[in-house]
Amino acid sequence: MKASILAVTAATTASVALAQPHKHQHARLHEMNKRTQTETTWVSGPTAYAFVLDGQTISVDEVCDGVADNKLKWADGAPAGLCSTSVSASPSSAAPTTSSASASTSEIVQSAAAFYQKSSSATSEAPSSTSQAPAASSSWAAWNGSGLGGQGVDSPFPDGELDCSTFPSEYGALSLNYLGMGGWSGLQHVTFGASAITDIVTGISGDTCTEGMMCSYACPPGYQKAQWPTTQGATGQSVGGIQCKGGKLHLTNPDLSKSLCMKGKGGVEAKNSASGVVAICRTDYPGTESEVVPVELQSGETNELTNPDASSYYTWQGKPTSAQYYLNPIGKNAEQACQWGTAGSNMGNWAPINFGVGHKDGKTWLSIFQNKPTTSSLYEGTVEIQGDVSDKCIYKNGQYCGAAGCNADGCTVSVNSGTATFVVSD
Structure with missing residues (x-):
């Protein structure tokens, strides 16, 4: 069962948007810089939904009744089959027209990552x-010897040579099989605009790295990801990993490093x-x-x-x-x-x-x-x-x-x- 969170707001202000569940507030002890993010979840397969209106959880019946009565509206399209009278083809479809200038967005407030x-x-x-x-330990030895990756962590990555179906475990990446995404730590299907990424659809369990995606990965202890595109989200979203382009995996930050991982x-x-x-x-x-x-x-x-x-x-x-x-x-x-x-x-x-x-x-x-x-x-x-x-x-x-x-x-x-x-x- 896959999970997604749907934020619901009144139709007069903004409306129902699929808020991907992998975003969270990074708390810090003093002042917090906040930014707005609008994203949709890439849903494939059975999905369990939670609905939130003004911070309160409401039922699917209340959501569907609100949509039917024009009290609530979908900003990015309703999940297929959710409400029989208001279904659109997919969660990432275009938002319906509303009279409110802000009706196509839903705020997900999150602090900056500066901390x-x-x-x-x-x-x-x-x-x-x-x-x-990274420091040596028996836990790390177990990871390293289990075929989960981390080998060749300092090796140059063969840019544009590996198929997108290949997880790069021989070039330092740790395979996180428990996430169900082919070893990847995160998947983001992105749309590039003139100066920023204008749309991000986040992969979930059951998905894997495919054409057009940014495919993120974990590195061994003491190392961190060295690849992310210079072009980032238009509303402050972060994007990271290597890119599947033309069926091959490509570096996104070769000026910083020719490898996937770098030491801190x-x-x-x-x-x-x-x-x-x-x-x-x-x-x-x-x-x-x-x-x-x-x-x-x-x-x-x-x-x-x-x-x-x-x-x-x-x-x-x-x-x-x-x-x-x-x-x-x-x-x-x-x-x-x-x-x-x-x-x-x-x-x-x-x-x-x-x-x-x-x-x-x-x-x-x-x-x-x-x-x-x-x-x-x-x-x-x-x-x-x-x-x-x-x-x-x-x-x-x-x-x-x-x-x-x-x-x-x-x-x-x-x-x-x-x-x-x-x-x-x-």
């Missing part, structure tokens, strides 16, 4: 989210001191922004988190970006946790805690923060940033404590020297 904030002990800006490079600045790792497995999931960014890129740690293991360098990595509307990770409940592995979650599960996008990692202006900045506004659930465990860092930063019993005291939001530190470690314990 930078003021640290309580520093005067420079710090990213509230980031990722880093290093100096950041995660350690599992808990009694069970821990899954830490990075967002597929730039791309679908789903939290699907895995770092799985068995009890006692340590591995790197990728630490993007703001001076050379992806920028969003001219602003530097960092990496965001989702810390899942102790005992849940990557296959269970590193995908789109459900309310109450405390996994995936509903995980209570985020990590932020990024390198800017000569310093690495690290954060532990509550996954607001998505969830107020508390993490059942302890997390502390250890190493030669600027201040204390620890989460315990629902509180984030630093040099200035404790709060319910989060804490941020910079790294003075050496390697800093996010230590997760019971």
Whole structure:
């Protein structure tokens, strides 16, 4: 069963739009830059729908009755067969004409991916989210030896030679088979306008990389995706991966790298001191922004988190970006946790805690923060940033404590020297 979220608004303002479920708010501790995104979900096969009107869930009957009474309207076309009196050919079909100038759009508010904030002990800006490079561990060895990819991570990619049906596991990409997309971490079918991508249709489980798509991928711990097109979404959407064009896979950012993956600045790792497995999931960014890129740690293991360098990595509307990770409940592995979650599960996008990692202006900045506004659930465990860092930063019993005291939001530190470690314990 596939899932999609349909946002519903009154016909006098804007109307029913298919909002793809892989977009989420990237919370940060202080001010939040917001942007509007309008997207449709690429639906193939049986789909379960959730309908939201002004933040409240309503039934399919209420939606269809509202459409029939002209109280609600479809911006991008109704899913086929949903309402017998208002069905259009597909979710991506053109929006019906309305008298409202804004009737063909539906706002999905999301913060920018910069995640930078003021640290309580520093005067420079710090990213509230980031990722880093790979360190040896038995979990990584298991991934590497299982045929799931990651080999040849520093090898040049054979641009325009591989068929789109070939997942590039021999060139550093990790195959995320649990997502059901042929190993890819995300799929985006894009339409290029004169200066920006004007339409993005996001693939879901059951789809694979086909003509015209941007096909995104995960890299091993310590590495990050090096390919994304210069042309990005017209309304601030991020797009990432290599492109299927003419039946072959093509690099989209060869000036940055001839490889699929690149290292971050290093100096950041995660350690599992808990009694069970821990899954830490990075967002597929730039791309679908789903939290699907895995770092799985068995009890006692340590591995790197990728630490993007703001001076050379992806920028969003001219602003530097960092990496965001989702810390899942102790005992849940990557296959269970590193995908789109459900309310109450405390996994995936509903995980209570985020990590932020990024390198800017000569310093690495690290954060532990509550996954607001998505969830107020508390993490059942302890997390502390250890190493030669600027201040204390620890989460315990629902509180984030630093040099200035404790709060319910989060804490941020910079790294003075050496390697800093996010230590997760019971």
